[in-house]
Amino acid sequence: MNYTLHQLQVFLKITQTQSITKAAEELHLTQPAVSIQLKNFQDQFDIPLTELVGRRLFITDFGKEIAQAAEKILHEVHAINYKTMAYKGQLTGRLKIASVSTGKYVMPYFLSDFLNLHQGIELALDVTNKSKVVESLEQNEVDFALVSVVPEHLQIEQIDLMPNRLYLVGNMDQQFQRKSYDISLLEAIPLIYREKGSGTRHVMEKFITQHHLPVKKKLELTSNEAVKQAVIAGLGFSIMPLIGIKNNLHDGELQIIPLEGFPIQSTWSLIWLKGKKFSPAASAYLAFLNKDKDRIIQQKFSWLEHYKAAR
Incomplete structure (x- = not known):
């Protein structure tokens, strides 16, 4: 056998994510590169490490044992690197x-x-x-x-x-001329939410509940980027952290709608x-x-x- 440390790293990440796509994202590699490394690694074993059922990737029992061994090997390699650096006084x-x-x-x-x-x-x-x-x-x-x-x-x-400051934001299709709007505006516009469990959603829902606002939930999306794109596309409005929309505000893709009591802060x-x-x-x-x-x-x-x- 002639597998490399890189192949061990790639295979271990595939077993952890159970997805070539997700493994590629976390390793900052392309999907074809990850697939090639998996194939080259698999070619060194007579027993399958993975199997594809429909469009889902599964790790075989043998593959799980190899993943455990790979994790131990990589841990030892890290230990060697750390000891070398420590010996140099770093x-x-x-x-x-x-x-x-x-x-x-x-x-x-x-x-x-x-x-x-x-x-x-x-x-x-x-x-x-x-x-x-x-x-x-x-x-x-x-x-x-x-x-x-x-x-x-x-x-x-x-x-x-x-501080983490959150504002009501929308795209540039509609003009908001007032210096400040009453929070009842939230009742009249479609709102885009983050998924349950999100910290942004928690702060947003806490504010809405405290003020007894019967809002219209338009969409629920699983990332800040997805929410931004939905707002830019005109699918609705959202309450978003200022930290994540700096470039969109600068580029004129989003606007802050001034509401009384805003920004909400965590x-x-x-x-x-x-x-x-x-x-x-x-x-x-x-x-x-x-x-x-x-x-x-x-x-x-x-x-x-x-x-x-x-x-």
Whole structure:
């Protein structure tokens, strides 16, 4: 046998996602590249690793055993790399973070300087929906989780990073001339929602419930990007985080409709299980955030305050 570490990485990701498409996305590869690596890996075994039933990919029992072995091999390779870096006096290890989907507009800016400073640290950043983020944290699979709504059922500690402001937005087809509208406007327009469990939806529904507004739910979509495209296409309006629509506002694809009581606000917080024993990499990152978060906000997110002032 002559399989490569890359083939092991690809096959392991396929078993974790049970999808070539999703594996390609998470590995930042094309689908054909992942399919070729799977075929080359499979060619080295007489027993099938996967099987296709209809359009669904399934991992065989043999494939699951090979995946477990692959995970152990890759873990040992990481350990060798970390020991080599540590021997050179560099901070090493894996930093594991789960982030809710809209957090992709926030988390990278709080990571880049730290990772540039400590190039021996490997980042595992999983951007997914809120329920999976909370599950990863609950199962102690990650060091930290970035959320905009803190889960109430877990004993956690946290560091608050920055405000998360949400506005009512629509496309440019309709003109809104007033400086401010009553929130009863929400009763007259079709609203596009995020999926259940989304932090954005939680904040949105909390506001609507508190004000007893009989709104019209037009659509329910599973990502911030899908909601944006639906709003731009004229399918309805939505309440969205300002952090995720900067370019769309600048390009004239979206507009903020000024409502009394808006923006609605939550907080971007990095949370971890209470009493968690941190790795050296995780401890160093938390110390970095406590020291540098204000500088990062000023350098990378000052436009939020300027935009608010301009409104």
